[in-house]
Amino acid sequence: RESKDLAAVNRLKRRDKKVAAYVEILSKKHEELAALLGKDADYLILLGRDWKVIPLENIIAGLQGEKVKIIAAVADYDEAKLALETMEHGTDGVLLCPHEISQIKKVAELMEKIQSENYELKAATISKVEPVGIGDRVCVDTCSMMQLGEGMLVGSYSQGLFLVHSESMESEYVASRPFRVNAGPVHAYVMTPGNKTKYLSxxxxxxxxxxxxxxxxxxxAIVGRVKIEKRPLMLVEGEYEGVVLRTLLQNAETIRLVSEDGKPISVADLKVGDKIMIYLDPNARHFGMAIEESIIEK
Structure with missing residues (x-):
């Protein structure tokens, strides 16, 4: 039986087909079969009637360095968490077969948390705030509702980006727009998935x-719309451990950064000595990708 399974995988691979192997783990022999199939298949789907950690650990360890994507069939949040965290690396994904519909949302939230990137923010000290004239600024309207303390990483220099707050706060001037970040001028960088940047334009x-x-x-977040309009701009300069960062933002009361205590602070209220949150990146950028290269930005 093992030879038939392996032969089928090899036959399909010779025809340049993407191959997924499905193995129900009932014994040590099935575990060994899965490890063999994983060396040739593109995807390895594993089903355990009563998931135990050891078989999954053995399969993951045995296939380290192989290109196969390991998918574990799970019934609920606990099984999904176990599969995704086994051997630190975990499986590449899960196939959810829930007994209760409530598990779908719980597992989806788990996947979102695992897949999210974390950026170590620092508190920079404001060293200059001054109006600089008119420019083309970009509003980014997303398909997501942002919360208090949430925004986008934006800046003029790739080595350091400012956390620009969303328009999630009510004000006497305009209604809240929690899906929007008034991000800055067309030249500025904005952080995108995979630690890459794009120009706002x-x-x-x-x-x-x-x-x-x-x-x-x-x-x-998915971009729903981008608006580029001429607006008065404000230069904001911050410093962290000798590194000077600058960005430009629209000069308006509703445009905010995030202070050291996590609260939004309007650029209209910003003054020298204030602490605001930034992200420092030691890498240079080439077409938005982080690279190890010496670069001067000023």
Missing amino acids: ELETGDEVLTVDKEGNSKV
């Missing part, structure tokens, strides 16, 4: 950006 409907909260936790 490049964004368009359907693109992905990262929303980041005051703790540095991120989520992927």
Whole structure:
């Protein structure tokens, strides 16, 4: 039986087909079969009637370095968490076969948490705030509702980005727009998934950006619309351990950064000595990708 399974996988691979092998783990022999199939298959789907850690650990360990994607069939949140965290690396995904519909949401939230990137934010000290004139600024309207303390990482320099707060706060001037970040001028960088950046001017409907909260936790958001309009701009300069960062933002009361205590602070109220949250990146950027290269930005 093992030879038939392996022969079928090899036959399909010779025809340049993507192959998924499905193995129900009932004994040690099935575990060994899964390890063999995983060396040739593109995907390995594992079903355990009563999931135990050891078989999964053995299969993951045995297939380290192989290109196969390991998928574990699970029934609930606890089994999904076990599969995704086994041997630190975990499986590449789960196939959810829930007994209760409530488990779908719980597992989806678990996957979102695991897949999110975390950015270590620092508190920079404001060293300059001054108006600089008119420019083309970009509003990014997403398909997600952001919360208090959440926004996007934006800046003029790739080595350091400011956490620009969403328009999730009510004000006497305008109604809240929790899906929006008034991000800055067209030249500025914005963080996107995979620790990549784009120029704000490049964004368009359907693109992905990262929303980041005051703790540095991120989520992927889809761009629904981008608005570019001429507006008065404000230069904001911050310093952290000798590194000077600058960005430009619209000069308006409703535009906010995030302070050291995680609260939004308007650029209109910003003054020298205030602490605001930034993300420092030691890498240079080449077409938005982080690379190890010496670069000067000023």
